Amino acid sequence: MQEQGDSESLKYVSKEEAEAIERELLDDYKFGQQQLIEITGHACAMAVTKAFPLTSLTKKQPTVLVVCGPDKNGAVGMVCARHLRIFEYEPTIFYPKRSINPLYQDITTQCEKMDIPFLSYLPTEVQLINDAYNIVVDAILGFGNEQGDLKEPYITILTTLKQIKIPIVSVDVPSGWDVNDGSADGINPEVLVSLIAPKKCSTHFSGRHHFLAGRFLPYDIQKKYELNPPEYPGTECVVLL
Numbered sequence: 001m002q003e004q005g006d007s008e009s010l011k012y013v014s015k016e017e018a019e020a021i022e023r024e025l026l027d028d029y030k031f032g033q034q035q036l037i038e039i040t041g042h043a044c045a046m047a048v049t050k051a052f053p054l055t056s057l058t059k060k061q062p063t064v065l066v067v068c069g070p071d072k073n074g075a076v077g078m079v080c081a082r083h084l085r086i087f088e089y090e091p092t093i094f095y096p097k098r099s100i101n102p103l104y105q106d107i108t109t110q111c112e113k114m115d116i117p118f119l120s121y122l123p124t125e126v127q128l129i130n131d132a133y134n135i136v137v138d139a140i141l142g143f144g145n146e147q148g149d150l151k152e153p154y155i156t157i158l159t160t161l162k163q164i165k166i167p168i169v170s171v172d173v174p175s176g177w178d179v180n181d182g183s184a185d186g187i188n189p190e191v192l193v194s195l196i197a198p199k200k201c202s203t204h205f206s207g208r209h210h211f212l213a214g215r216f217l218p219y220d221i222q223k224k225y226e227l228n229p230p231e232y233p234g235t236e237c238v239v240l241l
Helices: 015-027 033-051 072-086 102-113 126-132 154-161 200-204 219-224
Strands: 063-068 090-094 135-139 168-171 191-195 209-213
Touching: 015 033, 015 219, 033 072, 033 102, 033 135, 033 168, 033 191, 033 209, 063 072, 063 126, 072 090, 072 102, 072 135, 072 168
Parallel strands: 063 090, 063 135, 135 168, 168 191, 191 209
Antiparallel strands: none
């Protein structure tokens, strides 16, 4: 029986530590990139269902807008959308710059085959988004991106998301935030889902719910990096911090 930490001793990792953990999972533990994306995308969907159960949604349809970036975080967002569809939500994906990575293309195809609609553009009229959706999932940038990496169309998307009134769920790192330092210029999500381990920037998170999705992490990695994760309830893949 492995020992678990508690949320007070939980470690918040730097960008460099997060990269090292992922490299070790891929190279030493032989996790596949697709496997990690699937595990974390499913966990993100579970976090959404916990923060926003179907019965709590105020609009007639259980609509969710998932905004995906061009890299791995966007792929996690699409897997999240696919699982939300299975959980009887109605996701729509906005994926403005499609990746040439065959893995991400496969994940895109999976969503299309499940009849998840893809938006051709994001309305700049903020009220249209507020009226059409219950929640927005921000899967634009992950820990592998620098704040200065933000280019169009994501600068405009970020400006729009900062103005919406419906809740935002950010995947791993809220878009516009520095991975280590956070940011006053980024969006202000109501829910944050930290993948594998919480990043240092999440100490600045002031929203309603912070979930951790890292239960699959091998114990030796938890110990090596002194992550001290809290105990996950029952058989849950996410825990509320």
